[in-house]
Amino acid sequence: MKTSSDPYVGRISLIRVFSGTLRADQTVHVSGHGLADRGHEDHDVDERIGALSTPFGKQQRPVPHVIAGDLACVAKLARAETGDTISAKEDPLLMEPWEMPDPLLPLAIQAHSKPDEDKLSQGLARLVAEDPTMRLEQNQDTHQVVLWCLGEAHADVALERLRSRYGVQVDVVPHKVSLRETFGGRASGRGRHVKQSGGHGQYAICEIEVEPLPGGSGIEFVDKVVGGAVPRQFIPSVEKGVRAQAAKGVAAGHPLVDVRVTLLDGKAHSVDSSDAAFQTAGALALREAAADARILLLEPVAEVSVLVGDDYVGAVMSDLSGRRGRVLGTEQTPGGRTLIRAEVPEIEIGRYAVDLRSLSHGTARFSRRYARHEPMPPQVAERVREEATANA
Numbered sequence: 001m002k003t004s005s006d007p008y009v010g011r012i013s014l015i016r017v018f019s020g021t022l023r024a025d026q027t028v029h030v031s032g033h034g035l036a037d038r039g040h041e042d043h044d045v046d047e048r049i050g051a052l053s054t055p056f057g058k059q060q061r062p063v064p065h066v067i068a069g070d071l072a073c074v075a076k077l078a079r080a081e082t083g084d085t086i087s088a089k090e091d092p093l094l095m096e097p098w099e100m101p102d103p104l105l106p107l108a109i110q111a112h113s114k115p116d117e118d119k120l121s122q123g124l125a126r127l128v129a130e131d132p133t134m135r136l137e138q139n140q141d142t143h144q145v146v147l148w149c150l151g152e153a154h155a156d157v158a159l160e161r162l163r164s165r166y167g168v169q170v171d172v173v174p175h176k177v178s179l180r181e182t183f184g185g186r187a188s189g190r191g192r193h194v195k196q197s198g199g200h201g202q203y204a205i206c207e208i209e210v211e212p213l214p215g216g217s218g219i220e221f222v223d224k225v226v227g228g229a230v231p232r233q234f235i236p237s238v239e240k241g242v243r244a245q246a247a248k249g250v251a252a253g254h255p256l257v258d259v260r261v262t263l264l265d266g267k268a269h270s271v272d273s274s275d276a277a278f279q280t281a282g283a284l285a286l287r288e289a290a291a292d293a294r295i296l297l298l299e300p301v302a303e304v305s306v307l308v309g310d311d312y313v314g315a316v317m318s319d320l321s322g323r324r325g326r327v328l329g330t331e332q333t334p335g336g337r338t339l340i341r342a343e344v345p346e347i348e349i350g351r352y353a354v355d356l357r358s359l360s361h362g363t364a365r366f367s368r369r370y371a372r373h374e375p376m377p378p379q380v381a382e383r384v385r386e387e388a389t390a391n392a
Contacts, residue, residue, distance in 0.1 A: 001013050001014065001015050001016075001080060001081075001082060001083065001084050001085070001086060002014040002082050002130075003077075003081050003082045003129055004130045005126045005129075005165060005166075010075065010076055011075070011076055011077065011078075011126070011129070012073055012074070012075050013073070013074045013075075013077045013080050014055070014071060014072075014073055015071070015073075015074060015086060016071055017066050017068050017069065017070045017071075018068060018095075019068050020067075020068065020088070021065050021066070022049065022052070022065060022066050022067075022086070023049070023052070023064065023065040024049060024050065024051055024052045024063075024064055024065065025048065025049065026048070026049045027047070027048050027049070027089050028046070028047060028049055028087065028088065028089060029044075029045070029046055029047075029086070029087050029088065029089050029092040030043050030044075030045050030046070030047050030077070030080045030084050030085070030086055031044055031084060031085045031087065031093065031094040032080075032081065032083055032084030032085060032094070043079050043080065043081070043084055044092075045079050046089055047077055047078065047079060047080065049074055049077075050074065050075060050076060051074075051075065052064070052065065052066060052072050052073070052074060053072065053073045054070065054071065054072055054073065081129050081130075081132070082129070082130055082131065082132050083097055083098055083100075083132050098132075100132050100133050101133060101150060102367060103133055103134055103135050103148035103149050103150050103154075104148065104150070104352070104353040104366070104367075104368065105148065105149045105150065105152070105154070105155060105351065106137075106146050106147075106148055106175045106350060107146065107148070107149055107158070107159075107172060107175070108144045108145065108146050108172065108173045108174065108175040109145055109146075109147060109159075109170040109171065109172055109173065110144075110145065110170065110173055111168070111169075111170060112169040112170055112171050113169070116168050116169050116170065119166065119167060119168045120145075120168050120170065122166070123162050123165075123166035123167075123168040124145070124147075124162075126165075126166060127147075127158060127161055127162060127166070131158075133149075133150055133154070134147060134148065134149060134154070134158065135147070135148040136148075139176075139178065141178035141254075142176040142177070142178060144175070144176055146175065150353070151354060151357065152354055159172070175350050177299065177300055177347045177350075178300055179252070179254040179298065179299055179300075179376075179384070180254055180255055180256070180258075180298035180373050181250060181251055181252065181254045181255065181256045181295055181296065181297060181298065182256065182258045182259060182295070182296050182298055182375075183210050183211065183256075183259050183293050183294070183296070184293065184294035184295065184296045185211075185212065185293060185294055186209065186210065186211045186212075186293075187209070187210050187289040187290070187292050187293035188207070188208065188209050188210070188289055188292070189208050189210065189284075189286060189287070189288035189289030189290070189291075189292070190205070190206070190207045190208075190285055190288060191204070191205065191206050191207075191208070191241075191280070191282055191284035191285030191286075191288065192204075192205045192281065192284065193205070193277050193278075193280040193281040193284060200271070200272065201269075201271075201272040202272055202273075202274065202276070202277040202280075203267075203268065203269035203272035203273050203277060204234070204266070204267075204268065204273055204274075204277035204278040204280065204281035205266050205267040205268075205281060206230060206238050206263060206265070206266035206278065206281045206282055206285050207263075207265040207285065208238075208242070208261055208262060208263055208264060208285045208286065208289060209261075209262045209264055209289075210259050210260070210261050210262075210286070210289045210290075210293070211259065211260050211262075212258060212259055212260075213258045213259055213260055214258065215258055215372055215373060215374065216258070216372070217257075217258045217259075217260075218257060218258065219242075219243055219246050219256070219257065219259060219261065220259070220260040220261070221239045221242060221243070221261050221262075221263070222260060222261070222262040222263070223235050223263050224262055224263060224264055225263055225264065225265060225266065229265050229266050229267060229268075230263065230265075230266035230268060230278070231268050231273070234268060234273060234275065234278040235263065237275045237276075237277075237278035237279050237282070238263055238266075238279070238281065238282035238285075239261075239263075239282065240279050240282070241278065241279035241280060241281065241282025241283040241286075242261050242282040242283065242285070244279070244283060245282070245283035245286045245287060246259075246286065250286060250290035250295060251290060251295040251297075251385075252295075252297065252384075253388070254297070256286075256290075257298070257373070261286065266278075266281070296375045296381075297375070297376045297381040297384065297385070298373040298374060298376065299346065299347055299373065299374065299375075299376045299380075300345070300346040300347075300370055300371075300372075300373050301343050301344065301345055301346065301370075301371045301372055301373070301374055302343070302344055302345075302346050302349065302369060302370055302371060303341070303342075303343055303368065303369050303370075303371045304320070304325070304341070304342050304343070304344050304349065304352075304366055304367070304368050305339060305340070305366060305367050305368075306320075306339070306340040306364060306365075306366040307333065307337055307338075307339050307340075307364060307365050307366070308337065308338055308340065308360050308364035309337055309338075309360065310336050310337065310338055312359065312360045312363065312364060313338045313340065315359055315360075316340060316356070316359060316360065316364065317330075317340060319359055320340070320344060323344050323349060323352075324344065324345050324377075324380075325342045325343065325344035325345075325348070326342060326343045326344075327340065327341070327342045328341045328342055329341050343371060345376075346370075347384075349368065352366065352368075353366075
C-alpha cells in the first residue's frame, strides 16, 4: 500500500492486490508496520473499504471489485499508511515490510505566520503518513519541530509538498542539540525569601550544598536538616523549588543534571512561611550555589558507524577527527569496504549525511545512535554560550 494526500479528496491509498478479491464496502484488516520510532505507530485494526477505483492518468475510474494483479485506489482509510498490509478480517496477514533507510539529516522548521501555525500540525501528519522514510520529532528539550530526511533533495521535496499540497509555509531554522548543565565541583547556596507588605507575608530561608554525581544520575535531593529548622511539611517544597530551577537551568538555560542537592539548614516563621515561599527559597539557593561554582556544559555524543570503500577510509577518518570524533576501531567487510566505528559529538554531525556523501562520492553510508552526554571542551562551550546570548 502507498498512501498519499489529495487537497480535495483527502487521504488516498493506492493498493496492489496480491491474492483474492477486494470489493467495495468490504470490511478489511489493516496490519503494519514497525516504524514507531519514526512517528508511524503500529496498526492492527479493522477498517471499512469505501468506493474502489482504478487510476488512469489523473482520472480514477470506479470499479465494483479488484482481483490479484490489479492496482486500486481507496479514499479516506483513516489508519492505513504506506507499507501496511490489507487482508481479510477473519484471516489477518502481515507481509514482510520494506526495509526503509534511516533518515539522518535533521531539518528544524517553524511556521512562517500565525495562519501557517494553525495548519502545520495537520500538514506534517499527512506528510509523514505518506512517507515512511521521514521521521517527525517534537523535541521537548529544544522546543523545535524537526523533520528527519534522507538528504537535501528529500528535504526540499518535503518543504515543497507542505507549501503546494497543504498550503503551509514554513521557515527553516538552525537545528539545536539537547545540551545539559552540571556542577564542576562542590558549592553552597543560601536562599532567602522574606517579604512583608502588610498582612500575611512570606518567609523562607534554606541552605543547601550541591555536589556533582556520575553521568546519568539525574537530580538527587537529600534532607539533612536537624532540630526542625525547616518544618517537615516544607522540605518537599524546597525540593520542588530546586527541581523546578534545575529544569530551567542555572547558567545557559539548559536542564541541570547529575548533581546531589543536600538541604542542610533553614529558618521558618510560624505565620508567614508557606509552600510557595520555600519553593522560591529553594530555587534561589540553587541559583546562588551556581553563581559561585564552575558550571559545565554537557553535549550529547553519538555512536557513529560508517561503511565506506577502502579508497576513502583515510579521508573519512581524518574528517571524523576534525569533528572532535574518537575513532574506536575499524574492521574489513566483504566487497572492499571498511566499517569505521567512532564516537562524535552530535553538534558536529548535523549535516553529516550531506558531507559524507560529498566526501565519498556517494558511496558511503552511516548510522548513528545516542550514547551519552559528556562535558564540552571549554572553548567550544564558550562559543555556544556566546551564540546563545547573541540569538537571545
